[in-house]
Amino acid sequence: MKIIVPVKRVVDANVKIRVRADGSGVDLANVKMAMNPFDEIAVEEALRLKEAGKATEIVAVSIGPVAAAETIRTALAMGADRGIHVKAEGRVEPLAVAKLLKAVVAREAPGLVILGKQAIDDDSNQTGQMLAALLGWPQGTFASKVVLDGDHVEVTREVDGGLQTVRLTLPAVVTTDLRLNEPRYASLPNIMKAKKKPIEDTTPEALGVDAAPRLEIVATREPAARQAGIKVASAAELIDKLKTAGVI
């Protein structure tokens, strides 16, 4: 069985981003970029399924500018077999990403697509669900456990009240949550090996998809700043202040 893992290049999770003063967006010049953390978990899960003999090939797909190839290389260095780079400049919204991935799926015929549940830049949490919808496949989102069992996959999901388990008929879409696994670091020999792994380039046009954005971004601003308050000297003083403030 083949597994497709879409990976997105985003601002590194440890970077504190800055909003441009003119409200035109977030300043990404000279900011450290990395693979979306949830996508790393997706790559790791695919690798574990392959190592357990349940998958045969892992294809990493990224949609984005030239530099997105670095993110595919990261997935290859972790252990993915080959890459597909859909070259697209500018903003590509989740709906367009899902359409592009659907076109890739039609060509590759995977048994499973594993995606991060959300990208930490736009925080949309949409792509996996949209891809499942367009393919007419079942979906197991926010996964904390994935068990492949013949032509089914059992997915334990992190939900508001705790955990929920669903059983899906393959092919299916799974999106990862934080507790699914701890992604590995790529070893130096594997980073070297990844340089020789193939990455195929394609475009939205070649895939027959209109990737133009549907939403207009009117403005981007800083959130209202929160002022640091006061330090209290003791627990008793703290309780006093909270009573005075009327919150307890």
Place this chain on the structure above:
Amino acid sequence: MTTLLIADHDGVRLGDATARALTAARQIGHPVEILVAGENVGEIAAAAARLEGVAKVRVADDASLANLLAEPLAVLVVGLAGAYRVIAAPATSTMKNALPRIAALVDVMQVSEVTRVVAPDTFERPIYAGNAIETVRSIEPKLVLTVRAAAFAATAEAALSAPVESVAAPQPAGGSQFVGADLSTSTRPELGSARIIVSGGRALGSAEKFDAVVAPLADRLGAAIGASRAAVDSGYAPNDLQVGQTGKVVAPELYIALGISGAIQHLAGMKDSKVIVAINKDGDAPIFQIADYGLHEDLFTAVPAMMDALR
């Protein structure tokens, strides 16, 4: 032009998140109808009908909708979608699972986690863990939105109930099957609607200490319990207590952070709380920069002292 708000519930009662999302839905300005889907949801539909400003409640009551799985719910909503200009739902885990599936099937780009209604087609939403607020305008003929419940007050009940009508449930979609759920049972308030939250971090050190220190203070204050990602990853607290960018987003009257350093991903989930208290033995912890009241002390001495002061 009408708005369809999809109700979230646990099979027993209408969640507070729906009443909050209703506030946002009403601000858009079109008449609002609520869809209650599920199995044996008559009581829930009646509760939805009592909410102020609801034009009509539509109920799809069928075994195939019992756990609100995305696949059957999407088929149901897509079948009804033609009559609506806006399809909205609270951004709960159930609806975050289902709404993008619906959006893709009606070929609409969804607006996730709306925190403010600027105009009927224009909304604010947080990006980058809440470190930027984006204003987006949709030019599509239909809008699909999820609403961040913590950003809106709950709509109150009205004197008169709205009419309730049944809609037929579609044929089950197949392909996905509910196996089971392992849900927390707690008599404490829900995280999403609690007035006070006591939250614990990595500094608690173990699940036993988390229970021994956080729980009594929470119970004394009538508070819900939250946790940082570090505490959940370490197994001190279950996943459904996680507050943060990818966990629950809360905005209580009072948020007490015990031994939480304040990573940006955690702040994303709680920085809109009215009053924030930070207790940490690391005086440089970033949480102090946004706390209204900071106590630089080991939580294991501070919490018992707070319990004493509350006596």
